[in-house]
Amino acid sequence: MNFAFRPLALVLALAAAATASAQTLEQVKVGTTNVASDVGFFIAEQKGYFHDAGIAVTTTTFASAAKMIAPLGTGELDVGGGTVAAALYNAVERGINIKVVADKASVEEGYEYSTLLVRKELADSGRYKSLADLKGMTIATASQGAGSESALNEALKKGGLKFTDVNVVYMGFPEMFAALRNKAIDAGVTNEPTVTRAIEQGFAVRASKSAIYPGQQTAVVLYADEFINKRRAVAQKFMNAYIRALRDYNDALKDGHIAGPGADDIIAILTKYTRIKDAKVYRDMVPFAANPNGKVNQATLANDWGFFKSRGLISGRVTVDKVIDDSFADEAVRQLGVYRPRS
Numbered sequence: 258m259n260f261a262f263r264p265l266a267l268v269l270a271l272a273a274a275a276t277a278s279a280q281t282l283e284q285v286k287v288g289t290t291n292v293a294s295d296v297g298f299f300i301a302e303q304k305g306y307f308h309d310a311g312i313a314v315t316t317t318t319f320a321s322a323a324k325m326i327a328p329l330g331t332g333e334l335d336v337g338g339g340t341v342a343a344a345l346y347n348a349v350e351r352g353i354n355i356k357v358v359a360d361k362a363s364v365e366e367g368y369e370y371s372t373l374l375v376r377k378e379l380a381d382s383g384r385y386k387s388l389a390d391l392k393g394m395t396i397a398t399a400s401q402g403a404g405s406e407s408a409l410n411e412a413l414k415k416g417g418l419k420f421t422d423v424n425v426v427y428m429g430f431p432e433m434f435a436a437l438r439n440k441a442i443d444a445g446v447t448n449e450p451t452v453t454r455a456i457e458q459g460f461a462v463r464a465s466k467s468a469i470y471p472g473q474q475t476a477v478v479l480y481a482d483e484f485i486n487k488r489r490a491v492a493q494k495f496m497n498a499y500i501r502a503l504r505d506y507n508d509a510l511k512d513g514h515i516a517g518p519g520a521d522d523i524i525a526i527l528t529k530y531t532r533i534k535d536a537k538v539y540r541d542m543v544p545f546a547a548n549p550n551g552k553v554n555q556a557t558l559a560n561d562w563g564f565f566k567s568r569g570l571i572s573g574r575v576t577v578d579k580v581i582d583d584s585f586a587d588e589a590v591r592q593l594g595v596y597r598p599r600s
Contacts, residue, residue, distance in 0.1 A: 282313035283491045285484075288325040288337040291318050291531050293370075293449070294362035294476045294545055295338060299530040300502035300523065310494040325479070329355045335484040336495065340476050341558055341580075343402030343570035349580055350573030354482040356582040359499065360553050362476035362545040366468045367513045370545035371405065371448040371475050373412050373464040374455055376437055379444075380462050388416030388464060395424045397433050397445035402570040404475055405446040407561040411470040412446075420568075437461050448475075449542040450533065457541070474554045474561075475545065485582065496585040497592060500551050507549040508599040515544050518599045549596035551586030 285307075289295045298316070301307050307314050319325050322339020329337050330353035338361050349355065364371060373396075379385040391413060398405040410420050428436060433445040438460050447455075455461035478499065484492050511517035515524055524539045533539065548554075559577045590596075 281311070282308070283311055283488075283494070285312050285314050285491065285495055286333065286335045287314050287316045288319050288322075288328065288334045289316050290321065290339060293527055293531060293533075293539070294547075295530070296506050296523070296527060297361065297478075297499050297502045297547065298338070299526050300505050301498045303526050303529070304502070304505070306498035306501045307495070310498045312491065312495055312498065322476075322479075326353060326355065329353070329479060329481040332481055332483045335481050335488070335492075337479040337481075338476060339479070340404045341474060341561065342400070342404065343565040345580065346562065346565070346571050346575045347573065349575045355580070356480050356482075356485060357477045357553055357558075357580050358480045358582050358585050359478040359496065359551040360474065360503075360548040361478050362547055363554060363557075364468055364470055364473040364475060365546040366471055368510070368544060368546040369463075369468045370452075370543055371408065371446065371473070372452060373409065373444060373446050373469055374433075374437060374452060374461040375444040375464045376440065376442075377460050377462050378440070385464075388412050388469075389418065391416055391444065391464075392418055392422045393424075394443035395426060397426050397428050397436060397442045397447075399429065399446070400427050402565055402568075404473065404561060405448075407564045408470045408473060409446050410564050411473075411560075412464060415465075415469065449544070450538050453538075453542040470557070472554045472557045474558050477553055480582070480585070493585055493588055496551070497589045500549070500586065500589040500593060503547050503551065504549045504596050506547060507596065510544060510546075513543055514541075515539055550590050552583055553581060555581060 287298060289298060302314055322337060323344050325334060325337035325339065326348045328334040375385050396409060398409050413420060430447045430451050433447045434451045434455055436442040437445060437455055480492060505519060506523060509515050509517045509520040509523040524536050527539050528534050528536050555577060562577050565571045
């Protein structure tokens with residue numbers, strides 16, 4: 258009689274063990290925008306790095322990083338990711354104690370994922386030859402106090418111009434694609450895949466052959482205060498898994514494309530988790546850079562901060578060093594070792 262019930266007993270025992278195992282995983286709530294720069298989160302989830310670290314991740318999709326700030330402040334989110342805009346410093350000034358803890362996306366020579374495009378017609382006619390010719394143009398950026406606005410300012414400075422020398426308008430990246438095509442704007446600071454699509458369809462060109470703002474920190478990983486101070490060990494495990502994933506991503510970069518070792522796996526993950534389901538888009542576009550050792554570029558963040566402050570967009574005295582916590586990335590490198598590319 259016991260023999261007859263052993264298979265059922267075994268099934269029940271295994272189910273109980275699996276439930277107990279799941280219950281022992283630390284729950285971490287992550288906010289994403291489901292774009293390519295979330296790839297570190299996606300890889301760590303898909304390849305089991307979070308699970309290996311004893312973490313179960315629950316993701317919530319937000320329209321922008323700005324909408325993650327309040328949930329990070331209340332502890333509804335543990336981790337978020339997005340751009341560092343003026344709003345972040347103002348939130349910290351108001352007492353929402355969140356920290357920038359790692360690189361999520363940045364610009365490097367050959368990996369200018371975000372850049373300034375000019376209508377091709379203006380370049381073909383000779384109206385646009387160099388950054389100095391931006392004077393008097395109508396140029397779009399994503400929003401006031403965003404990194405794209407600071408990137409435009411860098412382009413203008415290189416052309417010997419001031420921010421007031423152009424007519425700045427604000428719109429989302431998909432809207433910029435249509436506005437450039439319809440000649441509603443002369444130029445725009447946009448990102449991939451809009452950049453490659455606009456160039457391939459023949460109505461826009463890059464404003465510069467070299468990176469306009471090398472080193473710009475276009476997106477970062479954010480930690481909530483409670484996650485840092487009340488669950489530090491879990492926060493460190495999360496970072497270790499994230500850095501492992503960033504290194505896989507870096508391995509897949511080659512000659513300005515996702516074309517290195519493991520590229521097919523990375524592209525498959527991107528098409529699974531983001532809104533873009535065509536693998537060819539990821540093969541064709543210029544990918545972003547991301548520091549495989551995790552550290553953010555404090556110098557360019559400080560430059561952006563100075564621009565925002567000069568425009569009156571930062572209300573208080575919270576500076577870049579007040580919002581950065583490198584300790585988790587530093588400890589991850591200590592445990593994992595310094596990144597060495599796969600050959």
